[in-house]
Amino acid sequence: MTTQVTGDEVDESMPPVHDDAPVQAYRVKSRKREAAETILPPLVLGVILIGCWYFVSYVVLDESRRFLLRPPHQVLKVGFLDWDNFSEILDGLWSSAKVALTGLTISIIVGFFLATIMSQAKVLERAIFPYMVMLQAIPILAIVPLIGFWWGFGQRSRIAVCVIISLFPIIVNTLFGLQSAARGQHDLFTLHHASRLTRLRKLMYPNALPAIFAGLRISAGLSVIGAIVGDFFFGQGDPGIGQLLRTYASRIQGEELLAAVIMSSALGVAVFLFFGWLQNVAIGKWHDSGGLGT
Amino acid sequence: METSTAALSFDNIGMVFPDGTRALHDVSFGVSKGEFVTIVGPSGCGKSTLLKIASGLLTQTSGEVSVDRGRIGYVFQDATLLDWRTVSGNVELFAELDGVPKQERRKLAQEAIMLVGLSGFESHYPKSLSGGMKMRASLARTLTLKPPLFLFDEPFGAVDEITREHLNDETQQLFQREGFAGLFITHSIGEAVFMSTRVLVMSARPGRIVAEFDVPFDYPRNPDLRFDPDFAKLSGEISLALRGGHS
Numbered sequence: 415m416t417t418q419v420t421g422d423e424v425d426e427s428m429p430p431v432h433d434d435a436p437v438q439a440y441r442v443k444s445r446k447r448e449a450a451e452t453i454l455p456p457l458v459l460g461v462i463l464i465g466c467w468y469f470v471s472y473v474v475l476d477e478s479r480r481f482l483l484r485p486p487h488q489v490l491k492v493g494f495l496d497w498d499n500f501s502e503i504l505d506g507l508w509s510s511a512k513v514a515l516t517g518l519t520i521s522i523i524v525g526f527f528l529a530t531i532m533s534q535a536k537v538l539e540r541a542i543f544p545y546m547v548m549l550q551a552i553p554i555l556a557i558v559p560l561i562g563f564w565w566g567f568g569q570r571s572r573i574a575v576c577v578i579i580s581l582f583p584i585i586v587n588t589l590f591g592l593q594s595a596a597r598g599q600h601d602l603f604t605l606h607h608a609s610r611l612t613r614l615r616k617l618m619y620p621n622a623l624p625a626i627f628a629g630l631r632i633s634a635g636l637s638v639i640g641a642i643v644g645d646f647f648f649g650q651g652d653p654g655i656g657q658l659l660r661t662y663a664s665r666i667q668g669e670e671l672l673a674a675v676i677m678s679s680a681l682g683v684a685v686f687l688f689f690g691w692l693q694n695v696a697i698g699k700w701h702d703s704g705g706l707g708t
Numbered sequence: 709m710e711t712s713t714a715a716l717s718f719d720n721i722g723m724v725f726p727d728g729t730r731a732l733h734d735v736s737f738g739v740s741k742g743e744f745v746t747i748v749g750p751s752g753c754g755k756s757t758l759l760k761i762a763s764g765l766l767t768q769t770s771g772e773v774s775v776d777r778g779r780i781g782y783v784f785q786d787a788t789l790l791d792w793r794t795v796s797g798n799v800e801l802f803a804e805l806d807g808v809p810k811q812e813r814r815k816l817a818q819e820a821i822m823l824v825g826l827s828g829f830e831s832h833y834p835k836s837l838s839g840g841m842k843m844r845a846s847l848a849r850t851l852t853l854k855p856p857l858f859l860f861d862e863p864f865g866a867v868d869e870i871t872r873e874h875l876n877d878e879t880q881q882l883f884q885r886e887g888f889a890g891l892f893i894t895h896s897i898g899e900a901v902f903m904s905t906r907v908l909v910m911s912a913r914p915g916r917i918v919a920e921f922d923v924p925f926d927y928p929r930n931p932d933l934r935f936d937p938d939f940a941k942l943s944g945e946i947s948l949a950l951r952g953g954h955s
Contacts, residue, residue, distance in 0.1 A: 598788035606805035
């Protein structure tokens, strides 16, 4: 589509619109070069870091203490390439992912609901907000016994941990987004006697989307952490990667331990990227600070 | 209503905000169909407050307003476009809120977009528009109402001088074509004289009307009018009155 306006495209009676053609990004750099510039720096740093890792494994640690940090190829061989070990890690990861996803879903539903009603009446915001801050401030460790009493020491308690730590960013960001529509935009709706619901649907929710996605990305990462932390306290049933980490640590299985750590981090990154992608698909067309790497 | 042709009339309007600020004092004037009245005044003198009172967004603390609030066109200082809607989505907004059927509001929007010279940009999002184009879209949105009364709250304050002159010229042409009653607020004297049939000068807070000037030039007004000696003379007189109102 052309973005140039010429005089004859416009209504005859109007003077030519030469003052304000939309700004077009200059494509000076080739795509290839741009990609290289994006990928190369972290790649180089990665190589350096692996070099350091080898240095610590072989030079800093003598052989008797090498179990503290196994060298990279050892981790790769035992942790990733040995299918028995790796499938165990993947199984753990999968059940942690399920817990995280369930917790996140509950947080999203509860968070949206609370943020919506808080946005509708200042009195509700004032009433609810302090308790949300309290919930956020509770150290998980402090309520582990309570959660255990109420929901047992299995799956349900792990989900509860996820909800507790991922709820707050969703509420805060959604509420902020709902309240951030400009005064003038609200005035437009007021002048046309828009109902509460119309205002919410056509102004406040769409306006809140960028903030909602920012909250989702934070909470998604937190829910993964919650699932792993939950494993440490509530290990019954079908525990996930957190329980595996404990087991490997207690058996001094350094390779598997490091592989499990890397995979849990990969899960967090995957979730983060997924929500970045979702954000780009949902609002990238009209909102600028889209997903990662754009 | 005082006269049958007045689209808007203020009668001894006073406005005191809850914090005690006296924004307006004893403001009286009317705007009739076919009139384009501009208020110039120092910033913070209560000009915008007057428009908010006219539209019903604020209620005055004394005096009377008579106006038909059914179809007021109100163009704000900011374009206040909705970022998630395309140009045509934005232009359709008012008709949509007023419950106009889809087919009809699409037609209204298309007409208005053509009128402000934004044809070809219907599917663009605001983020890819320049300041001047956003303002045009905002104007188009208001035009869909076909309002008998247009309120402009410093709509071209944020665009550059060249764009502003274009927009002034186009607004003047729209006024001529649509024949609405216009009340325009600005602190640019040149803008005021170029577009208006009448210019009112407002004093600093609390805002009062301290002078009134009839603008004698015929429409359509040529952009070169700005270099006319009579134009300069009138602008000078208004500037003088504006300075008087300051002290």
